[in-house]
Amino acid sequence: MKKKKIFVIILLTWSLIPFIWQIYTSFSTPDSLLEPFFSLKHKWTIQNYLQVIQADPPFFRYLLNSFIVGVLSTILTLVFAIPASYSLSKAPKSIATTTKLFLLTSSLFPYVLLFLSLLEIARSLNLGNSLVALSIPYSALSMPLALLLLSTSFSDLPIDIDEAAKIEGLDIWQRLRLVLLPLIKPSIASTAIIIFLFSWNEYPIALTWISKPNLITLPVAVARIAGSSIYSVPYGAYAAATVLGAIPLIIIVLVFQKQIISGLTQGAVKG
Amino acid sequence: MTLQLINISRRVKRNWIIRNLNLEVGDGECIALLGPSGCGKSSTLRIIAGLDKPTEGQLLINGKLVNNISPVDRRVGMVFQSYALFPHLSVAQNLSLGLKVRGDSLTKQKEKVSSILSIMQLDEYSERLPIQLSGGQRQRVALARALLRDPYVYLLDEPMSNLDAQLREELRPELRRLILSGDQPVVYVTHDQHEAMAMANRIAVLNNGTLEQIGTPEELYKKPSSLFVARFIGRPQINILRSSTNIIKAIRPEDIQIKAEGIRCRLLQKEWLGINQLIYLESPKGHIKVICDSRKSFSDSIYVDWDESNEHHFDAYTNKRLN
């Protein structure tokens, strides 16, 4: 019993200590960060945050950009994935299995290797520097997982329900809207959150598609801050930026942990 | 209103699920599809509903070919074995959903739903979710939904198999009153011969996707057209007598009389059933079962006999009826 508790505490410490260190750093004055660790001359400040907030463009701009892309890609993915996964759940078994295998392989693919082609597509179709356009590759990259998750939950519904609705005279859209979607709401929620997290965090494609400073997303903004200052020392402002950037996600994870976990595990179990 | 199946066959990959099925259900008639599991009775129902497509053959409702009409437009009322109530909707919403999509106005929906609820004695449950209902109540909601469909044909797929024996008996008269009294043809799938006999005007016995025999319960019992039907209908099961010829002879347990003299048998076991008893005998023609008065008591040696005209004769190769 005791051993377990200690282990959980170690686990949480290990997971959280980098955050705590960032928070500590973000509230420290540059000078006190240069002092040895146990120095008594430590001074606290909120100057780092003010600096980040008052920068041009302000830091919240990046959060907003990431939020916009996240929401757009989530909606786009679901709009395509829901009818498609319903069909997939109705497909003959051999076709469904092949398709799912293809989707599984795609979802395992290290997508960073795709960036060049995607960039070429963006250039030839003039899709660069647009948050709306950025959500298209995001939604395509999330599609395999979304299809796998949703088609599994469609298949898990008793087939009688769908057929009873057919006999009641509901066409395919009415069945989806009035009967099936309400029943798979939990799995739609977890799929949506996972897509949102992916889009919020994605880096290489955002890096190559967006160059206008006021359109870049949070991960790119953070990397830019890092890149501009490889050898400079006062980390206070960067720590403040990472803390501000982390807060929305921490909230999301705490609120939706159940959906996230069930989505992830379902993907693993059924995929 | 009528329902006709003409040479209906269905093949899945290389297996014939149903082979050349012909069936005609007349105005207000109830036909029970009876058979062991996997005999094709549920598939037949699904073909009628439009949920599966026949590989061959024609399906006519009221004389109109409906092969290519989707289940959405086919206008059948179906009660599923699982009831298939929409779990996220209340009883009232379950019932009004179909009415809504079929274009009834809101007031009309309310009117119809509340009238059916009171017919089914479900008024006080209208706001409950299916999960909050008992098995019998769920079954009544499923029936109500089928009734509201105002269908051309009723299809009942083992509607009582999820209920306990007592509830089944209580529901039978209700089912007859609500569904069998109308002029729609009814197809009733069951594996329970008692239920089939109680509910249906005629019974169609299916075996391996083909129709073995169709007839009134009495015809099936008295003149089974094949050994399969003879063994399937009637409990306790018909006795098959040992024979050296190409004719299989069979006699029902209730047609055997215990006499002072006749064929000499040895008593093996007894089952007391209340009004009568079932005795297991070893005879020169093999093991036989006999139903007799429960007040009788026996010694180890028993003499039995029967009227030869009560024997059923079947061909040993084709298993078809000979007499």
Added chain:
Amino acid sequence: MIYLLLITPALTLVLIVFGFPIVRYSWLSLHSYSVLTGLDVIPNTAANWVRLLNDDRFWQDAIQTIRFSTLSVSIELVLAIAIALILHQKIKRRGLVRALSLLPWALPTTIMALGWRWIFNTPYGPLENILNTIGVGTFNFLGDPRYAWLTTVIADVWKTTPFIALLLLAGLQSIPKDLYEAFKLEGGNSNQSFLRITLPLLEPYIILSLLFRIAQAFGVFDLIQVMTGGGPAGTTESLGLYAYLNAMRFLDFGYSATVMLASFILLVFYCLMLWILLSISKRIYELII
């Protein structure tokens, strides 16, 4: 028919994004297409591939990528199994514990990479700070080719272990309890039940997380770019980063495509080897227990 209509757009999108690049890279890898050719695409037969074979930097990066993936995924898997076993028992505030341990995975990689860069900073980062204070001396974590790649492994392990642990936890939860009870009645102890019941039944989950993680670790990019920029002396540079640099810094798209295709081939090869290794060790495992 309507089903086909509904599924086509989604599958087309997936095919374009995942399938088209492979075709395009195969084609590009046989052409010169760079700032030197004035961004004209000129066939060069196999020049890119010959260059690749003689490109020390590519092979160094390949070895680094394989080394990084192998070490971090191995550590992650072992730790994750342990964590999953602990979390599988009844603990207080399970939801909160799970959510908090999920945080490292949920945050943008660039944010946590920046954080780790500060932690490993020399001489002001907390780690060096403590080591200096207690008199161990300076390590120069990010500047020393011996340690730098290990810091990226630590950061990767930190980020993904909880995630794998959760996947494995789901696997554990899918094992019916009565199996353990039946095994106990047969006289098995808890070590035996771990080896004979838990591990074999967990196997599909382990394989899946392994595949998933290997593929992801092979494509490591954000972490390296932000944490070390590929340095020191290119020792932490991954194949993904090299391909990126070829395209975006050296503006040599033909060669970048070649590097990416080669990385993909290496990954497939690596997975194949892993699969063989796994089936052999599974055999041995079955023989031993």
